[in-house]
Amino acid sequence: MPSHHTNTPAGGKEADPVPTEPADPPVRVPLKLEDTVSVATIAALALITFCNVLVRYLTNASFAWTEEISIFLLIVLTLTASATGFVRNQHIRIEAYADSGSAQKQRRLAIASHTIVLLFFILLTILSARIVYDDYTWGDTSPAIGVPTWWYSVWMPLLGAVITLRVAGSLQRALRSGRT
Template identity: 50%
Template structure:
């Protein structure tokens, strides 16, 4: 008996894993920066009863970018949220169509978000908006929204293409050992 082909929940192939290393390292770097900034602020507040004014602004920015980079990674790995009752039921053809429709809708959503956020960046630059905490140009922060949105849209389009390939949705074979509470 041959092994079933990997389902959409299988780990990404090696070539995709190398491409995902960028997002993985960005997440690590962003989390480390966020932890260091927050820890430094806690230490300063503990010892001096004062705090760095810029830490909240930078922390919020880092959390937003972290969410967007994590979202890009989740879309590329096909691990984004879905309603399993609908996406996991039915024939292979139905599951493939729903998965491809989902990937296409994610790509469309983040393309629209990228286009609209370019307008936001343009307004921040044109009206010389500054950040409330440290007074740097606001576009320094808002420029990352269209960049990350384009990355997510491209990842979703890549997922759409991968899901159209033969074998992307092989039916899973469930054995007695796979069921919860089964004895080996």
């Protein structure tokens, strides 16, 4: 008589299925772009911090430029991760309220939040572009390295525009599909 072989652990109980991450929503530009930038930024931050700690431990000196670069990289990381977090619906919200009630109420709240966030990032993009213009016009330089500050500040309106486009796409999908 043939025996049936099942993939069960020694205790005889079936193993819980391995949890999988939900699929990314359908987007025109893959979210892997921002994911890759985020991972590279974290790696650069870790490397810079490790080198600074190592140098400080061995020589009692510190690289002054590491703080300047780290602050810039933290801003890049925040903005790239925000773009993907919003599209994947992993942004900060009060889930007990946002996910309660009827589907129609949830949809209205999602559309309202998408609209408010979209307006915020449009404003952030415009105002940060003004900062870049001022930095460029006045010729400000960074304190530690002495490079023009617009080299750092130019990324704020660029990444703000990326988030604006991502949020606009999420809002468009919410309005078109009838769900969030």
